[in-house]
Amino acid sequence: GVHPVSTNPMQPSTLSGYYDTRKLTRILFSILVIILLMAVLAIAFLTKKTNDENTSIIEGLNLETTSKEQLIPSVIINTNTKWKQNAITVAGGNGWGSKSNQLNYPSGIYVDDDDHNIYIADTWNHRIVRWEFGGNNGEIVAGGNGQGSAIHQLNHPKDVILDKDKKNIVICDPGNFRVIQWSLQNSHDQQILIYPILCWGLAIDNNGDLYISDWGKHQVKRWKQGDKESTVVAGGLEKGNRFNQLDQPTSIFVDEYHSVYIADYMNNRVMKWIKNATEGILVAPGQVADKNLNSLIHPIGMIVDHMGNI
Template sequence: MNNRVGVDEFLVANRNRTRLQTLFEHFRKRKLIWIIFSIILAVVIVVIPTTIVTRNKTKKEKISTATEITTTTSGEQLITSVIINNNTKWKQNASTIAGGNELGNELNQLDCPRGIYVDDDDQSIYIADNWNHRIVKWKFGADKGILAAGGNGEGSDINQLHFPVDVILDKEKKYLIICDQENRRVIRWSRQNSQDPKILISNITCSGLAMDNHGSLYVSDRDEHQVIRWQEGNEETVVVAGGNGQGNELNQLYEPHFIFVDEHYSVYVVDQLNRRVMKWARNATKGILVAPSQVSNENSNSIGVPIGVAVDHTAEILDYATTKAAIVGFTKGLADKLLEKGIRVNCVAPGPVWTPLVIASFPKEKNASFGSNYPIKRPAQPRELAPAFVFLAAGTDSSYISGEILAVTGGKQTA
């Protein structure tokens, strides 16, 4: 068989091969162009957001330096005193951002501060300066505050406050909204014109405030054991939590205190005298126990005296409470770690103590019976606690004691 290829056949085959090579080179160049384009596009996609995030991060870190909690939001946000999200930064070491110059009524002092509102836009914090009957504004990094409302002495006139316990800003941040507790009213105070306060709600023993995305105001009513929702222009208020009398059932509250409203309009309530935190979903007829998470006859009092509450972006509770179980565990764990360094760690667990905060927090009839349910039938005076601290701190008398919980509870047995 003749395997040789003729000249014409060779020319046809060679021409076809040239076309294939040309076509291959064409596609290889186009592929290279697409690869280069994809790399450039990827770089653009990565670099631009990184630049934006870096620039935003720089701004946020400035706020983080001045505040304990840095908050940033995008889109709709809740008008609450503290918003916690993915960008929140927690400082390892606390720093004083307001007060810290002993109690007093100068602008660099506070006397029994209660509720606060952090305004990231203005880089400042508003404080209900309870015993000074005023609201003060502290710029982050400032060495003294600015009078924002009240400051005209204790009283019930329109330009006075009487033991304010909480403060927030409205949705547009034009007004302060204040729990003027002992005057039994919620009052609005202009940030620009302090001469034009307006009473929003009367005959209410307000203990906490919050505002949702739509500008609806939520108010905890201590004496009626409920939380209401109010919107300007509507005469009627709506009960959103409690409202079934004083009690400890899931549909009841017992002197609610500070509150938090999340993006789903669920209301988290510090149910103070029930020593728990409750979550009431929108339109719910009863609440859900969220702190303490487990309650039993042996551990029915795991939160000491809850004061305030905030919720992070994952709906985890951040309960500002003296949680006895946590304090006990912390004391014992720290004692184990530090004993080898010659450091002893002990804890004093007090019962009811007669302090200015107690006087300001409860009506006279409750103050009259405060501590009467303890075996000694009265509250302790602060000076009666002092020897316990001195004993544990003095190396001569307690040098062999570490990791102990010293109960000063007027005869009440502790677990």
């Protein structure tokens, strides 16, 4: 017989597959559109949330700034810290002299955390002055009666600190070979704490124990209130450069764990003596200066922050 010839170029099976493919394409396209819409909505939500959080942070910072009880964050000092090159003069700065707005070779200083008063060992004026923060003049709180060895005089004081109760100042008075205590409440109340000693630096720990660097005997001593004798806590084995020796120690610092940091003047280094240790740890380089740019040359001042940076 005669078979009719189809005028449609697509056979039924081919046509069915064609429609199936178009249906699948539409489904995939719909899914893609839905995913894109969800992504756009998510991005918009996160952007709004971030803006809200930033606004809250800024408002919180503004609130803290205007609050009388604002919290000052700790400053972390590290190798990337850059110090400001322009300082602010807080005491002296009016040429050397003996007037109340002048200093003459100031040495050790002590800053009272409570009121930010600065106590200064005004070495060549043979006095201790207290300078209020922002003040234009200092106030004599010890000495100032000329150079001498009388109980009311000082002879080239090198360092000063407050005792634990902040009722007395403790003074390193090396020209008189003594450490002397001076009452802040009664200027006529003085007491010699240690004699003889060629002291340089003073420090006090959180127990109120006093530490003194003995320049002459190359050691650091601890003196407790009521004790008749002090205890050697660093050095004391004659001068030398071994880790159990010191050579003319100057500035000292005691941390909360009673470790003593010592500027070891003639050894060009800073040593750390942990409590009850028999030798120190080198914490600042002691190499020859012309071979190491990070070396020290006769350090006389040093302080340690809460992170152990020196």
